[in-house]
Amino acid sequence: MADLEALRPATGPATGPATGWADGPPDGPATGWAARWADRIEASTPAGRDRGVDALRALAICGVVLGHWLVTAWAPAPGGKLVISSPLAHLPAFTPLSWVLQTLAVFFFVGGYAAARSLRSTPGVRAWLRSRAARLLRPVMPLLLVWAGIVAGLTLHGTPWTTVRALALPALAPLWFLAVFAALTAATPLLARLRPGVTAASAAAVVLAVDAARFWPGGPAWLDRLGWVNLAAGWLVPYALGMGWAGGMLASRRAAGALLAGGAAGAVLLVAAAGYPASMVGVTGAEVSNLSPPTLAAVCFGLAQVGLALLVRGRLARLMRRPRLWTVIALVNLSAMTVFLWHQTALSVTAVAALRFGDVPGLLSSPADPGWLAHRLGWLAVVTALLALAGTAGAGLRAVRRGRPGRRAAHRDPAARRTRTPHAGRTAQGPRRTGGTAQEPPHGAEAAQGSPRAAEAAQGPPHGAGSAGDRRVPAFTTRCHHHLDVPADSL
Numbered sequence: 001m002a003d004l005e006a007l008r009p010a011t012g013p014a015t016g017p018a019t020g021w022a023d024g025p026p027d028g029p030a031t032g033w034a035a036r037w038a039d040r041i042e043a044s045t046p047a048g049r050d051r052g053v054d055a056l057r058a059l060a061i062c063g064v065v066l067g068h069w070l071v072t073a074w075a076p077a078p079g080g081k082l083v084i085s086s087p088l089a090h091l092p093a094f095t096p097l098s099w100v101l102q103t104l105a106v107f108f109f110v111g112g113y114a115a116a117r118s119l120r121s122t123p124g125v126r127a128w129l130r131s132r133a134a135r136l137l138r139p140v141m142p143l144l145l146v147w148a149g150i151v152a153g154l155t156l157h158g159t160p161w162t163t164v165r166a167l168a169l170p171a172l173a174p175l176w177f178l179a180v181f182a183a184l185t186a187a188t189p190l191l192a193r194l195r196p197g198v199t200a201a202s203a204a205a206v207v208l209a210v211d212a213a214r215f216w217p218g219g220p221a222w223l224d225r226l227g228w229v230n231l232a233a234g235w236l237v238p239y240a241l242g243m244g245w246a247g248g249m250l251a252s253r254r255a256a257g258a259l260l261a262g263g264a265a266g267a268v269l270l271v272a273a274a275g276y277p278a279s280m281v282g283v284t285g286a287e288v289s290n291l292s293p294p295t296l297a298a299v300c301f302g303l304a305q306v307g308l309a310l311l312v313r314g315r316l317a318r319l320m321r322r323p324r325l326w327t328v329i330a331l332v333n334l335s336a337m338t339v340f341l342w343h344q345t346a347l348s349v350t351a352v353a354a355l356r357f358g359d360v361p362g363l364l365s366s367p368a369d370p371g372w373l374a375h376r377l378g379w380l381a382v383v384t385a386l387l388a389l390a391g392t393a394g395a396g397l398r399a400v401r402r403g404r405p406g407r408r409a410a411h412r413d414p415a416a417r418r419t420r421t422p423h424a425g426r427t428a429q430g431p432r433r434t435g436g437t438a439q440e441p442p443h444g445a446e447a448a449q450g451s452p453r454a455a456e457a458a459q460g461p462p463h464g465a466g467s468a469g470d471r472r473v474p475a476f477t478t479r480c481h482h483h484l485d486v487p488a489d490s491l
Helices: 033-043 051-071 096-101 104-120 125-137 140-156 161-172 174-186 196-214 221-246 253-273 296-319 323-334 336-353 371-402 405-412 414-418 476-483
Strands: 073-077 081-085
Touching: 033 323, 051 096, 051 104, 051 296, 051 323, 051 336, 051 371, 073 161, 081 161, 104 125, 104 174, 104 221, 104 296, 125 174, 140 161, 140 174, 140 336, 161 336, 174 221, 174 336, 196 221, 196 296, 221 296, 253 296, 323 336, 336 371
Parallel strands: none
Antiparallel strands: 073 081
């Protein structure tokens, strides 16, 4: 989602509330570049940041990605064509994987929480909507352009249209969920005026009514199309609950436990007694999908996930005090949009590159064999590397787009920074306000007081510049709040 810039931390050891540890990271001294990197991100993270929420978002993204990579398959068809398939259609014993890896409800729940907190800290609703829309929709165009080129290239090389379609559809599927998320984001100012509990209950009632109309025996066929109403109503349930959580709702463990128990019981009852599919993801060839569009079983399952997320959030927050774990979570969050939009493209591009080799186990072979899953796990390293490459390229393009020649030149030139002299009246106790404008203290002055803003007090050259002993950290403090969708004073 964002490229990492650089900050020079204040002089002295990274201790006190800005870091969360006093004598070094809890998981050992910083030895090696990876440990030093973790140390620096830890040092630049605000003390009040709710790392448990960040961990929930990262786990939701990783669950979606891994789930898609494991259930998306292509099988050979007559005439040298490929068709979309699914291992769950041939190997129903793997259905419980969908209960673990279908984490979209947590993604929407945390998204609603973050949007509500961010909206409350923004004075202008129109500016907030423009900023959010740009962040959500701007990455779509590069994805569409890349796939326009891939489709054109495959077509010119004589690839059957059935194969082209089978490769493109999974890669473009995340756009459906992004569209729903963008619509809910646009509706956030209106939803903020309503009671979130009532909103969630009303949306669940809509899903119930739509399912009753769709699955009523002997009903007209056109009612099945009514199910797409649930695409918005189904995901509004966890989104509204997230907004309510931001306002103090669901604060007790009893409420979280009730969501977990009630949601799980509802999902089990609907699957066992009402004939809903056991898989929480779509299965190729199945008459009914719990996900496209969302069903009442998916909504109940999502409520159980939200309850579980609330229960484990505190423990996750404690685990995130380990700098190396926190580094992974932080980087996943900063790249959340890139990962979400491009993870299926990485898999499809790998399949495109393997087309010339015919039946490739775990990639272009039928998923009917239990060994298919083992082969697919072997391909995940390649797909992950491609996704990381896409994220790096995207970060570089964003850095170029944001760059301002004059500003960047001054940022790179240490002499330019040294020519700035402190304003009269500055003290180590804090900035002096003149005419309503806060003047910054000199470098290191605020750090001497152990303030959580110490890492933000001084701008430095980009990471890697200067001497090896000069500590420089990613600008997690300045970029993270914006790109994690939350205000600086809340997370």
